[in-house]
Amino acid sequence: MKSVPVYDTEGNKTGEVQLKDYYFGCEINIPVMHLVVRRQLAAARRGTASTKNRSAVSGGGRKPWRQKGTGRARAGSIRSPLWRGGGTVHGPQPRDYGFKVNRKVRRLALRSALSARASEDRVMVLEDFTFSEPKTKLALSIFRALGVDDRVLLVLPEEDENVVKSMRNLPMVEVTRVDFLNTY
Numbered sequence: 001m002k003s004v005p006v007y008d009t010e011g012n013k014t015g016e017v018q019l020k021d022y023y024f025g026c027e028i029n030i031p032v033m034h035l036v037v038r039r040q041l042a043a044a045r046r047g048t049a050s051t052k053n054r055s056a057v058s059g060g061g062r063k064p065w066r067q068k069g070t071g072r073a074r075a076g077s078i079r080s081p082l083w084r085g086g087g088t089v090h091g092p093q094p095r096d097y098g099f100k101v102n103r104k105v106r107r108l109a110l111r112s113a114l115s116a117r118a119s120e121d122r123v124m125v126l127e128d129f130t131f132s133e134p135k136t137k138l139a140l141s142i143f144r145a146l147g148v149d150d151r152v153l154l155v156l157p158e159e160d161e162n163v164v165k166s167m168r169n170l171p172m173v174e175v176t177r178v179d180f181l182n183t184y
Contacts, residue, residue, distance in 0.1 A: 001025070002118055006125045011145030017125050024118040026111045033116075036101055036109035036183045043098035051091030054079050060086075109183040124148075129156075134165035143173070155181060 001018045002025060008014050019025070054060070060079030067074055081089045117123050124146065131138065143152065154167060154175045167173045 004118070004121075004123050004125055006127050007146055008127050009129065009142050009145070011142075011147065014127055019118060019123070023111055023114050024123070026108075026115045028116045028119070029108060029112045032105055033109045033112050033183055036106050039099055039101045040182065040184045045097040047095050047097050049092035050094050051088040053089070053091070054081055054087030057085070057087045106183070110181065113183045129154075129163065130160060131162040131166050134162045136166050136169050139163075139166040139170060139173070143170075 001021055003016045003018050005013045006015045006017050054077065057079040060077040064075050064078050065072060075083075077086075079086045081087050114123075126146075143149075150172070152173045154163075154173055155178050156163060156175065157178055159177055164175050167175045
């Protein structure tokens with residue numbers, strides 16, 4: 001079991017906590033993490049690209065000129081894909097880019113991501129991380145006291161409105177609840 005230090009809000013080490021090997025000590029599986037991140041990014045795509053084919057373009061119901069006798073090429077509609085203002089052939093249509101990844105694989109990817117961070121010693125535990133009122137200045141001073149100047153993912157056991165409001169204006173900090181934690 002890996003142990004990580006526990007810090008208070010002043011940056012003082014107050015103890016250690018043991019991390020479960022099931023979550024923080026498993027083998028790091030990069031292909032599985034890549035698959036799950038790709039799935040998450042694909043599911044976030046809007047997929048709204050759209051074009052009109054010859055049946056969806058307005059107009060073009062009448063034959064523009066008779067079939068024979070004009071000397072011109074035969075034409076059945078002014079909305080033919082060959083014509084200016086005509087429909088598009090095999091253009092993009094709205095679609096869902098998401099794809100399925102099994103639940104066990106998603107959980108393995110999350111455990112791999114947590115294990116990767118733990119193996120790099122990039123996991124910290126903070127003791128009593130609550131604010132009486134939303135103060136971004138106080139939040140910034142806590143991170144400075146801890147010596148953190150990199151990007152931070154702050155994982156809370158439950159929603160704390162004061163903490164979320166204090167952190168949301170800091171560009172380097174992202175706040176989430178433990179039940180919303182994901183590989184990405």
